[in-house]
Amino acid sequence: MRIVKTPAKILAAIRKERRNGKKIGLVPTLGYLHAGHEALIKRASKDSDVVVLSSFVNPLQFRRKAYEAYPRDTERDLAVCKRLRVDYLFLPVSKVIYPDGFDTRVEVKDLAGRLEGASIRWHYKAVTTIVAKLFNMIEPDKAYFGKKDPHQLILIKRMVADLNFPIKIVAVPTRRAKDGVALSSRNSTLTLEERRALGVLPTALKKVEALIKCGRTDRSALRKILVSMLESEKLVTVDFTAVVDEATLLEDRVGRKTLIYAAVFIGGKRLTDNLVVKNP
Ligand code: PAF
Secondary structure, three states, X not given: XXXXXXXXXXXXXXXXXXXXXXXXXXXXXXXXXXXXXXXXXXXXXXXXXXXXXXXXXXXXXXXXXXXXXXXXXXXXXXXXXXXXXXXXXXXXXXXXXXXOOOOOOOOOHHHHOOOOHHHOHHHHHHHHHHHXXXXXXXXXXXXXXXXXXXXXXHHHHHHHHHOOOOXXXXXXXXXXXXXXXXXXXXXXXXXXXXXXXXXHHHHHHHHHHHHHXXXXXXXXXXXHHHHHHHHOOOOEEEEEEEEEEOOOOOOOOOOOEEEEEEEEEEOOEXXXXXXXXXXX
């Protein structure tokens, strides 16, 4: 595995690989790799010849305190990348990504403000900015993102289409425990009782999925069913729910797929999950 720290070097190395006929897969991350990242790397290894993992805690997408507190463990990340045979680890520092005078942002306009985005447009603008920069710095054929964060995924797909990036976005399914709970490093901070209570989240999402598959289209009623199922678990406080068109994130638009999304608090920790279902 090669560790590369500058945009010029990674682009030169990747262009050389491409001249040799190799297909390039990019896994963008914030580092501190977990099981979800491993699933992205494994998928990238399956359908790309060369796997590049970028590890960069993007300061623009965090408030200052959260940026400073973001967990970092480069040694452990290196071990994960080596074990999973990542070919290139792109490990830039902030100054090379945002040199003095950096003054450009890439923003997906209306979509960014939907779902939970109204108050955190700045965050999504920062995500699309860094992802666009990574796409230009690495020029991958494919880039891999988890379905765990559906809003981010939808914005990146929109940006790729709107800005004509010749890159295929591969959405990798969320890994789940036996009881359906989405794997997340946050789960390990729950008590046994809280972890048990979290089971209601995938159960409620699946119930609404089943109703949609049976032909129910009344989304606001479906959202109420979702809320009441979640509230049936006494340790759960519902924070945000949505049953919306997957492409536009609007409740009253009916396209090919429906996104069912929920964010809850359990024991003071905010946990999210979602399912996307094809409309019958
Ligand atoms: O989902 C993430 O890990 C980050 O938002 C991303 C896509 C790597 C951009 O910093």
